[in-house]
Amino acid sequence: MTENIPDVGGSYALVVEGLTKDFGGFTAVNNVDLRVRRETIHALIGPNGAGKTTCFNLITRFIRPTSGRIFYNGQDITSAAPEDVASRGLVRSFQISAIFPKLSLGENVRVALQRRLGTTYHFWKPLSSLRALDADVDRLLDSVGLLHQRDQVAGTLSYGRKRALEIATTLALEPQVLLLDEPMAGMGREDIETVAALIQRVSKGRTVLMVEHNLGVVARLANTITVLCRGEVLAEGTYEAVSKNPEVVSAYMGGAHG
Known part of the structure; x- marks a missing residue:
């Protein structure tokens, strides 16, 4: 059922509601809501251990959520197999x-x-x-x-x-939705410029959700940014908006620059 999910099959290619993952006594992802608009680049950022890659693994069904729902193109894929999710795009x-x-x-x-x-x-x-x-x-x-x-x-x-x-x-x-997990990891400046330009080029007509630590790349590419901290959504918006958020500066950007 999707009645309480606003515009689940319309403006949004991907909708995540209340996504939670517990590993024993540790909660890696806690009640995360995420809405990724079609044909945009959406970045998921946060300090190490924030739960970003776990979110990716949950969305692509590599691991099962403890609770919450995942909708792709208006269809509930929470219980789908990873290969089924990939075959859908x-x-x-x-x-x-x-x-x-x-x-x-x-x-x-x-x-x-x-x-x-x-x-x-x-x-x-x-x-x-x-x-x-x-x-x-x-x-x-x-x-x-x-x-x-x-x-x-x-x-x-x-x-x-x-x-x-x-x-x-x-x-x-x-792919209709392309999830990129730290595409710039381990790269020098020249390679970063090349791959950033490539991502911008291949995003035309597609939706991209990316985890990325390089804030310069995020500022350049992302239409919307979701900041995770300790497995929870701390802030969301444009780079300009989240970079001025005091909680974000304290939890992530301050550490990145200081």
Whole structure:
């Protein structure tokens, strides 16, 4: 039932109501409400241990909530399997780059495309049957600026380009909502600029929910920011609004700058 969820299938691609997760005697996420508007970039920020990644794991169904509800495109997915959620277009990346380092960039993207088509494990099919995917492989690599490196072995890429390749493989699943877990983690300044521009580019026509520690990136990209602290929502709004919130400054931004 969704009667008490305002506009659950309209302006919002993702709605979270009262999300709570207890691990034994520890409450990692406590009564979190979240509304992510369609075709916007929404950032989830907070100090270490605030519950950001746990929220991601709950939303994408990698772990079960203790209580609360999750709605995606107006449908209750609280009890859905992770693979079902992904097949509907709610797709995430992880903090650690997830690519096949010994395959070429093109082969990495092709594997993702095969997964979408349900032919990933059809080993008996001739290699020529995969030629039909070539145009999509090229299109996706071009969208992240890696087409010129199509035949390069993925493990030889810089960290930033590995992240770009991971985004290409994620886009192969045709996400409507893209969840990015600390996409800038471990990057130098040049890679951060490249990947930030990439996220802005691929967000066109999509909804993005991202966990990110780099406040400069958040200020540049996010339309809306939700601040978590000790598993609870501390504040929400534009970067300008939350950055001036005294509680946020005390709990997070003060620590980040001081």
